[in-house]
Amino acid sequence: MAANEPLSSRAEDLAPPPKEPGFVHQLGAFAIEAFGQARDLYSVFVRTLYYSVYGRREKGMFAQQVFEQGNQSVFFLTVFMGFFGMILVFQAGVQALRVVPDLTLLGATFLQLLVRDLAASIGALMLATRVGAGIAAEIGSMVVTEQVDALRMCAADPIEYLVVPRFKAGIVATTAVIIWSAGVAFVSGMLTAWVYFGVNPRTFANLGMVGHGDLIVGLTKCLAYGAAIPIVSAQSGLSTFGGSEGVGSATTRAVVNSSLAVIILNFFISAAGLILFPGATQ
């Protein structure tokens, strides 16, 4: 034992103590992880696009997914966009009254803002929580219970079989639901303006400021978010590991990443819209 003691103590000396990772270490680990995620996301996106064009079509899957993403979100979005329209007009009215006593342009400004940005972005943020969490939980639990591996064994690519219908359905359902919820927000905003500020609904429903540029930017946003939410959530679901806890964290990641995707896409599309359609703002 006495002979072994210096050896063991030397071994302890040689083995470095477990250090707290430094700042550079953390930054590097973060960068590597972010890069891996981005590459994974890109791969899922490209394969989804490929199979959307060349893949086999599963009968009924598309309609079922549109129902799940679209119809089942209608109630949810109707309630929130209704409240959101009320909040927005209320705040805008309070804000405007501090500077000008005249609220005739409230409706026109509200409509333009709704069409160009807020209907699509806020609606998509809500859809990202509902639809994104649903997709990630579903695909994640399929991964954990090895159903996705079973699909691969049957020579069915999970991207083709699971992601493509959700992707196509996402584009259609998001656009449709957002157009509906923009209508809801407009009506609730109109009622709020009437009740709180006494703005006549006819004055409020003024489409004068909505140009074609606003419409194009708004619809582009719908399409982009509708494509991004299923892809990001499906990637989170497919990269699930570690049992039921893994499904929970995959769902979290799906919601966070798709919300981030919506915000970042919003920035780029809005900036592009500002540069491409400066005439629409006059």
Place this chain on the structure above:
Amino acid sequence: MAGGSVLETTDDKRGVAYTTGSGFLRISELVGGFALLFGRIAARLLTFRFDREQTFMNLYKMGVKSIPIVAVTALFTGAIMVIQAAPLVQRYQAYGLLGWGAGFGTLREIGPLLTALMISGRVGANNAAELGTMSVTEQIDAMRTLAIDPVAYLVAPRFVAIVITLFCSTLVADFLALFGAAYSAGPLLGVDPQVFYNGLTAGLLNFGDVAHGLVKSVAFGAMIALSSCFFGLNVQGGAPGVGRAVNATVVVSAASIFVIDYFVSALGT
């Protein structure tokens, strides 16, 4: 939880009256459950019977670890606010008012709202998954047999941590959003950051606007904490139940954030 749980899905084949009735019952069950849970948490908080260590651990896990995501969201949000204010500003050539316009929207509405949505996605969902897994694997029952009060040890610290996290995140987000707005106004609209800051501090915005947003953030934090803890503790049906609880948490938190936002906005002015 007799008479069906909130996490069960209703059978769509039934009639309209059945669907409406069960929907109503589910909502009232939720409201009642939230109120009971809030009462239990409040009883622990008022008598200071909650675990300090757990509170600090959760604050680190929920607050410090959320800073990157809050920062990215806030910077982009500020830039988006400037882009959305751009047409109005250009029409009236009112470059001096840009800071006020972006600041008003950010401080009162968009800052607290987007921060709450991001924190609800990251922290609320994670919290529900964690508590749900503990509940499914009977760890919470094990605590009870050891005479440890699960509300004082698990739930109340999380409640405190989420409320503080959201309050501080909103402060950080407000600051970073205005920062992002000021420095994106230059390249996008040709407005000098100094002009932006002047518009921000010219007197049209006061402390009330910041406080309005912060009051909201506290209410949002309480709702996120309540819903995530409620769904986490009431998981039924093993591992798939945890997934459903996480989903329900995210949806209900987002829902209640919007509803509360309206009432705080309407009452606060």
